[in-house]
Amino acid sequence: MTIASTIRTTLTRAAAAILAFAMAFAIAGCGATANNTDNTASGDKLTKVTFMLAWIPDTNHIGVYVAKNKGYFKEAGLDVDIIAVAKTGAELAVNNGLADFALSNMYNAASYTDLKGAHIKQVLQVQQKPSAIWCALASNTAIKSPKDFDGKTFATFGGNESDIVIKRMVQYDGGKGEFDKVTVGTSTFKTLESGRADFGGFYATWEGVQADMYGPKLNCFTEPDYGVPGNGDAIGIITSDKMIKENPEVVRKFVQASQKGYEYAYENPDDAASILVKEAPDANLEEAFVKKSMHMIVDGQYWGDPAKIKDGSFVLGTNDFVETQKRFDFLGEGHAYTDANGNPVDTVPQSKDGATNEFLKGAK
Structure with missing residues (x-):
């Protein structure tokens, strides 16, 4: 595996x-x-x-x-x-x-x-500091920034904390903050690849490294850049x-x-x-993956x-x-x-x- x-x-x-x-x-x-x-x-x-x-x-x-x-x-x-x-x-x-x-x-x-x-x-x-990233597949050219999450489907694991974060990011970027949701199945990656959802949450120091090394490539946005205060991670x-x-x-x-x-x-x-x-x-x-994760943490x-x-x-x-x-x-x-x-x-x-x-x- x-x-x-x-x-x-x-x-x-x-x-x-x-x-x-x-x-x-x-x-x-x-x-x-x-x-x-x-x-x-x-x-x-x-x-x-x-x-x-x-x-x-x-x-x-x-x-x-x-x-x-x-x-x-x-x-x-x-x-x-x-x-x-x-x-x-x-x-x-x-x-x-x-x-x-x-x-x-x-x-x-x-x-x-x-x-x-x-x-x-x-x-x-x-x-x-936060490591959460909110991403769409890079192949989904309809999403260029968080405001494009409006009207799209969010792959969620439940709970409304993430909903509040996403809404703030979208509104900060000039959108309404209105989106649909679907519960993730086996993984957020697979949920996006299946077309059941348009965007979801990952962690830059782990899944972000995976996407960079193995794919699928992601287009991601961070919370501090879009008005979300504090450290949720x-x-x-x-x-x-x-x-x-x-x-x-x-x-x-x-x-x-x-x-x-x-x-x-x-x-x-x-x-x-x-x-x-x-x-x-x-x-x-x-090992190469874990090393890259650690270097991202350090850098x-x-x-x-x-x-x-x-x-x-x-x-x-x-x-x-x-x-x-x-x-x-x-x-x-x-x-x-x-x-x-x-x-x-x-x-x-x-x-x-x-x-x-x-x-x-x-x-x-």
């Missing part, structure tokens, strides 16, 4: 998790899974913890894979199992103690905590409030080892890409300004409460939010409720 076919059969990130959370939140919570195990090779006691993927292994997860490969977790006294995402979603799994940590984003952490009764927090934010690592309360040192060790892994990946993108391919063989990732400064990281004025992994809140407020103006039962609510999530920087090394 090639990287192209792997990506094409992968569900879009947050949408699947949000749907699963809404359906399954009634599951009762249980305790954190951190426990002590013997390391038979060294004789040292290691604390066993689990990290749940958010989707297939990709460059958003890469810092955790690097930390495991380089022995950063072991040096911190941790034995980390990386496990596949649960059908109910990573957020629910962490909230219920079925996983100790997971990849998610601050939007999920804050909205689930403030609106859906969860008790989770993001403890490391790797992505510091504040991807990072989450844990539960219970884990923070009962095992704060485990949280600190995991976060700082992961932080070290992401720092290494940012400084050594090619080696980090090789590590991900080696450590996640079942994902069938092509685009998606994880922060390397110069500021080097001089200490920015700490990689810092949760940004400003740009995320701008996005939360913007979505609130569009009445995007629902409670655990799917009922509309006017409450706007607060980024401060969904994240903390207390466990990061060097955070101010």
Whole structure:
């Protein structure tokens, strides 16, 4: 299986998790899974913890894979199992103690905590600016800018957050913001190629790389260029409030080892890409693809300004409460939010409720 076919059969990130959370939140919570195990090779006691993927292994997860490969977790006294995402979603799994940590984003952490009764927090934010791109096939010459989305069909995974973003982009570009929708089948690429939809959402650092390397070629537009405020892609690592309360040192060790892994990946993108391919063989990732994804992340400064990281004025992994809140407020103006039962609510999530920087090394 090639990287192209792997990506094409992968569900879009947050949408699947949000749907699963809404359906399954009634599951009762249980305790954190951190426990002590013997390391038979060294004789040292290691604390066993689990990290749940958010989707297939990709460059958003890469810092955790690097930390495991380089022995950063072991040096911190941790034995980390990386496990596949649960059908109910990573957020629910962490909230219920079925996983100790997971990849998610601050939007999920804050909205689930403030609106859906969860008790989770993001403890490391790797992505510091939006990577979402909204695209049509390059062969669709009728779409030259977002205003041309008017009257066309949007390939969606559900939820109205994306609708609000698209509407703003279209109106900012001089259109009305009126479009039809169709639910994506196996992938957004296939939905566009089938003619069932005219445009859809992707991520520049992953699907955008795929389109560039393997096709189909896309014509894409970014949110900041068309009036959408804030960062809706504040991807990072989450844990539960219970884990923070009962095992704060485990949280600190995991976060700082992961932080070290992401720092290494940012400084050594090619080696980090090789590590991900080696450590996640079942994902069938092509090394050239992963390297290009990492170089796009570095060149685009998606994880922060390397110069500021080097001089200490920015700490990689810092949760940004400003740009995320701008996005939360913007979505609130569009009445995007629902409670655990799917009922509309006017409450706007607060980024401060969904994240903390207390466990990061060097955070101010």
